[in-house]
Amino acid sequence: MDSIDHRILDLLRLNARSGYGDIGAVVGLSASAVKRRVDRLVATGVIRAFTIQVDPEIEGKSTEAYVELFCRGTVAPAELKRILSAVPEVIDAGTVTGSADAIVRMRSRDIPSLEMALERVRVAPNVDHTRSAIVLSRLVHRSMD
Template sequence: MDRIDRQILTILLADGRATYQDLGRRVRLSANTVADRVRRLRADGIVRGYRAEVDLAALGRGMELLSDIRLREGTDRTAFETRLHDVPQVVAAMRLTGDYDYQLRVACADAREFETVVDRLKADLGVREARSRLLLHEVPLGPDRLLSP
């Protein structure tokens, strides 16, 4: 991966809908050359997909929390991860090392909905303990920082 590939990735991270012509104009290459580079980045597994960024507050889910989760002894991790898909308020899950097994990012309308989510995690998904914190705001650092040489 060279400097131009890094420039293309930086642009795509900011605007995943940028056209090949727009990318080419910004990195001073033809649209066809840029298309070839993007196809190679996808084939190499560097670009895995494109996502929409959604304002959760606009969807009525403005209360975001980070919950450190400890599973009950004997809980099947694969089953836990599969069942998380059935809890729409959980918008991200990361398996961890250390004192807790997972960190969940949860988006709810209010505290009552969050309480319902925690109760469900404990009753149905094998959660023993949940330590949660309210997310005040996210500092937008972005993965493009990793592209600097």
């Protein structure tokens, strides 16, 4: 990948529906040259998907929280993935360093539904406890997927 490929990716992140001609005008290539580069980026797996982002509030998921997950003993990441995948309100999760075993991002309709989702996580056999922080306002969001 070169700097032009990176610029094309930046432009597609901003608007995946951008036309090849529009992208080409910015990066200094013809529409067909941009298409060839995008096709190569897709074929090599650099671009995994073209998608949309829907405002979570429109979908009725305006309550967001970050949750630290603490487990009893050692729990394999695959087991955490199994537990968390069963809770639809979990939209992102990863194992982390530090005292928590994982950080989980959740979205729900409201506080009572968030509490019910948290309870589904807490009752899993290997989960000891959680610590939650509810998001009051989103300051920066960059999609890096």
